[in-house]
Amino acid sequence: MTGLMQGKRGLIMGLANDKSLAWGIAKKLREHGAELAFTYQGDALAKRVKPLAEQLGSDFTFECDVSEMSALDTAFAILRSRWDTIDFVVHAIGFSDKNELRGKYVDTSLENFQMTMNISAYSLVAVAKRASEMMPNGGSILTLTYYGAEKVIPHYNVMGVAKAALESSVQYLANDLGPQNIRVNAISAGPIKTLAASGIGDFRYILKWNELNSPMRRNVTIDDVGGSGLYFLSDLSSGVTGETHHVDAGYHVVGMKQEDAPDI
Ligand SMILES: NC(=O)c1ccc[n+]([C@@H]2O[C@H](COP(=O)([O-])OP(=O)(O)OC[C@H]3O[C@@H](n4cnc5c(N)ncnc54)[C@H](O)[C@@H]3O)[C@@H](O)[C@H]2O)c1
Ligand SMILES: Cc1c(CN(C)C(=O)CCc2cnc3c(c2)CCC(=O)N3)oc2ccccc12
Numbered sequence: 033m034t035g036l037m038q039g040k041r042g043l044i045m046g047l048a049n050d051k052s053l054a055w056g057i058a059k060k061l062r063e064h065g066a067e068l069a070f071t072y073q074g075d076a077l078a079k080r081v082k083p084l085a086e087q088l089g090s091d092f093t094f095e096c097d098v099s100e101m102s103a104l105d106t107a108f109a110i111l112r113s114r115w116d117t118i119d120f121v122v123h124a125i126g127f128s129d130k131n132e133l134r135g136k137y138v139d140t141s142l143e144n145f146q147m148t149m150n151i152s153a154y155s156l157v158a159v160a161k162r163a164s165e166m167m168p169n170g171g172s173i174l175t176l177t178y179y180g181a182e183k184v185i186p187h188y189n190v191m192g193v194a195k196a197a198l199e200s201s202v203q204y205l206a207n208d209l210g211p212q213n214i215r216v217n218a219i220s221a222g223p224i225k226t227l228a229a230s231g232i233g234d235f236r237y238i239l240k241w242n243e244l245n246s247p248m249r250r251n252v253t254i255d256d257v258g259g260s261g262l263y264f265l266s267d268l269s270s271g272v273t274g275e276t277h278h279v280d281a282g283y284h285v286v287g288m289k290q291e292d293a294p295d296i
Contacts, residue, residue: 035064036266046124054124056254057261062088071096098155108162120265121163123175126152130231137189152194170213206274215273222252222280244293247282
């Protein structure tokens, strides 16, 4: 098998099932010859993740809750026990108390604000620190963000604030790690029906609105995200770092409801 990722290997964090954005990215990386390791959150997901990893030729899967630094240390020790270096990491992790993703942002609790920032933003810093120590010849780190970081998307609330922190972190990490030839970028994906999205009220409305009002008049898929992920994780993007790249059918460029959009 030849391809853009021939001879490259890396870690995928945040695969839950075959609807995950991480799955779209992992499939494309494998198609282009990458060797993959996976972390999952909690043993409950192991039974879902292991068979998916096997589909992509990988038996290298292990648990990691990114809110625990000891768990991150253990995960990277396991990674290093089989591979002394890696070429890439995908960070496809985000979480908040879903009860605070429906009301008002002004009602956000301190506890959920901190937990959301820890898991959805700080965890990239903690992952990048540990991954960079396994990238002596450089590498590529990719995370996933959403337009709610840039403009208000009703009810995205504290997740939007965390994604704003994540996107700024991408720039600071890019600056710190650039001299080591380690690139750090983000894909800002349009709404996609995943496990994380299924806990959200009105998600069908959000999907329909994006479909009717995006320049391409469609929603994006995990395969759209996978293709752009392959670009950022391969040498095609060798001169690109600190970037947040929209894979959203162009939605972020639109400032008003399309005239051909029916009322929904
Ligand atoms: N689905 C969308 O509409 C959409 C759009 C743009 C960005 N994103 C982002 O894409 C990323 C992946 O989400 P998804 O939509 O594929 O949903 P998903 O539910 O498939 O993936 C989210 C993953 O985060 C993991 N996770 C949550 N808390 C964790 C913790 N403490 N430790 C380790 N892992 C933890 C979950 O186990 C899960 O695997 C998230 O950062 C999300 O914010 C999603
Ligand atoms: C789009 C969109 C999403 C998808 N997206 C971009 C996301 O980043 C998912 C964010 C998310 C974070 N934490 C949780 C959940 C979703 C639901 C399940 C749970 O318990 N916690 O979520 C929204 C919430 C409100 C409005 C729009 C959106």
